[in-house]
Amino acid sequence: MNEKTSKLALPSEPRTFGFFVDGEHIEAGNRVVLERASPAHDVCVTRIPCCTREDLDKAVEAARTAFDNRRWSGLSGGERASVLLKAAAGIRERIDEIAYFETLENGKPISQARGEVEGGIGMFEYAAGVARALHGDSFNNLGDRMFGLVTREPIGVVGLITPWNFPFYILCERVPFILAAGCTIVAKPSEETSASGLILAEILKEAGLPAGVYNVVPGTGNEIGQAITEHAGIDMVSFTGSTAVGRSVVHAAAGNFKKLGLELGGKNPQIVFADADLKDAADGVAFGVAFNGGQCCVSGSVLVVERSVADEFEALLADKLSKIVVGDPLDPATQVGAITTEAQNTKILNYIDAGKKEGAKLVCGGSALDFGAGRFVAPTLFSEVTKKMSIAREEIFGPVLGVLPFDGMEEAVRIANDTEYGLAASIWTKNIDKATQVSRRVQAGRVWVNCTITGGPELPIGGFKQSGWGRETSIYGIEEYTQIKSVHIELGKRNHWIG
Numbered sequence: 001m002n003e004k005t006s007k008l009a010l011p012s013e014p015r016t017f018g019f020f021v022d023g024e025h026i027e028a029g030n031r032v033v034l035e036r037a038s039p040a041h042d043v044c045v046t047r048i049p050c051c052t053r054e055d056l057d058k059a060v061e062a063a064r065t066a067f068d069n070r071r072w073s074g075l076s077g078g079e080r081a082s083v084l085l086k087a088a089a090g091i092r093e094r095i096d097e098i099a100y101f102e103t104l105e106n107g108k109p110i111s112q113a114r115g116e117v118e119g120g121i122g123m124f125e126y127a128a129g130v131a132r133a134l135h136g137d138s139f140n141n142l143g144d145r146m147f148g149l150v151t152r153e154p155i156g157v158v159g160l161i162t163p164w165n166f167p168f169y170i171l172c173e174r175v176p177f178i179l180a181a182g183c184t185i186v187a188k189p190s191e192e193t194s195a196s197g198l199i200l201a202e203i204l205k206e207a208g209l210p211a212g213v214y215n216v217v218p219g220t221g222n223e224i225g226q227a228i229t230e231h232a233g234i235d236m237v238s239f240t241g242s243t244a245v246g247r248s249v250v251h252a253a254a255g256n257f258k259k260l261g262l263e264l265g266g267k268n269p270q271i272v273f274a275d276a277d278l279k280d281a282a283d284g285v286a287f288g289v290a291f292n293g294g295q296c297c298v299s300g301s302v303l304v305v306e307r308s309v310a311d312e313f314e315a316l317l318a319d320k321l322s323k324i325v326v327g328d329p330l331d332p333a334t335q336v337g338a339i340t341t342e343a344q345n346t347k348i349l350n351y352i353d354a355g356k357k358e359g360a361k362l363v364c365g366g367s368a369l370d371f372g373a374g375r376f377v378a379p380t381l382f383s384e385v386t387k388k389m390s391i392a393r394e395e396i397f398g399p400v401l402g403v404l405p406f407d408g409m410e411e412a413v414r415i416a417n418d419t420e421y422g423l424a425a426s427i428w429t430k431n432i433d434k435a436t437q438v439s440r441r442v443q444a445g446r447v448w449v450n451c452t453i454t455g456g457p458e459l460p461i462g463g464f465k466q467s468g469w470g471r472e473t474s475i476y477g478i479e480e481y482t483q484i485k486s487v488h489i490e491l492g493k494r495n496h497w498i499g
């Protein structure tokens with residue numbers, strides 16, 4: 001059977017995972033076990049232990065010891081790079097397994113899950129490079145008697161809390177960079193999708209990562225997530241999730257003033273000018289809102305289109321959206337799989353209802369799709385939307401798009417920036433002046449011109465406004481996991497202050 005073209009089967013029984021502390025795989029024992037059902041098939045696919053606070057304390061202690069005794073932070077960048085490259089090779093060997101469990105737990109199409117794992121390998125390889133490139137600065141202009149150095153040091157123990165929408169890829173946007181900086185990690189993946197973070201622990205161990213450097217404590221957000229953000233033994237938290245929880249993370253982190261990296265929600269405009277290649281733009285906008293079932297923090301979830309082409313563009317877009325292949329994510333032909341959680345499904349359907357009730361006109365989609373099991377939503381387009389409507393303002397996190405027409409660049413920028421979020425924006429135009437001017441003025445951490453939801457390890461990611469703090473990936477991302485020390489070195493004999 002060719003795994004790339006044939007539909008995969010469900011597992012004959014769920015895979016049972018343990019958790020991972022101090023280099024050891026630990027079985028669930030008498031802990032609560034979370035049974036995860038595939039959101040596309042309603043069949044139990046994984047069994048994941050729910051760690052206790054005592055487990056978390058042990059993980060933090062292991063990460064602290066590993067950091068303080070310098071078994072990782074004391075290595076050269078080159079030695080750290082060698083482990084990261086071996087890990088990249090280890091991930092490559094297990095692409096099919098990781099992608100399979102991503103699809104089973106998350107509901108995303110298997111072809112896209114494979115693509116994300118490949119993207120994750122690129123993150124590890126790039127981070128291996130930056131482990132060697134990371135450097136500080138020197139000041140040779142302080143006079144003959146003084147020399148100044150600025151050094152970067154790893155920040156310490158990092159708590160890593162990740163969501164369910166890109167379980168493995170979001171880990172890979174962070175883990176290799178945190179490791180490259182010389183830090184140690186206590187990770188808590190989403191309780192819905194913990195498998196790939198636990199498989200990564202096995203891969204890192206085999207790659208030669210010392211014990212205690214990467215620990216995984218699966219569990220619920222309220223219990224283990226909250227405890228990580230409050231833990232006095234943790235120096236920094238990288239949190240990816242909702243803006244609401246992000247706000248509570250800020251409060252919880254105040255106890256020991258831990259540093260925070262936050263990647264939160266978004267309401268990301270797709271700005272289409274009349275001079276765009278409208279067919280290309282329609283395809284891109286459809287991809288931007290429907291990819292991963294719209295469950296991306298950077299989904300293009302508001303369409304801001306120049307009024308003179310709004311009707312024509314809407315028709316092109318509706319045609320594209322209605323042709324998207326929604327269905328079984330284990331089928332390689334599927335483009336959009338299942339909605340990952342019951343709560344998310346309800347949230348999306350409630351927004352579709354709100355759009356109808358608030359007076360928007362349904363152009364296509366607008367309902368759940370029934371495949372006999374699981375949860376699926378048809379890609380949905382609303383026109384006659386106003387900025388007051390909830391579908392135009394709030395993060396839906398589903399394949400639902402509302403159209404807001406504009407006249408002129410000023411109005412396009414005003415509509416695009418009229419949001420509390422600032423994660424991403426896409427601009428579709430063939431006019432280089434417009435593309436450049438709008439990309440300068442749009443308030444977003446990531447801007448795409450004539451493309452959307454693309455990128456790799458080289459460019460940083462992160463948000464303006466209430467979409468977050470700090471940056472991940474790239475050289476800027478690794479710097480987040482360091483702190484800066486300035487060193488003054490006096491040369492020669494001291495001029496005495498006393499007598």
Ligand code: TXE
Binds near residue numbers: 189226246264344
């Ligand atoms: O996110 P949560 P949910 C948005 C999206 C979605 C909404 C809710 O709009 O509809 O959030 O999704 C952990 N202290 N995004 O409920 O709760 C939790 O266990 C510490 C955008 O899944 O924010 C999980 O590991 N941690 C987003 C992670 O936080 C806590 C991706 C995210 O869960 C916690 C996901 C607490 N008190 C959802 N409570 C993006 N930016 O991509 C929960 N967690």
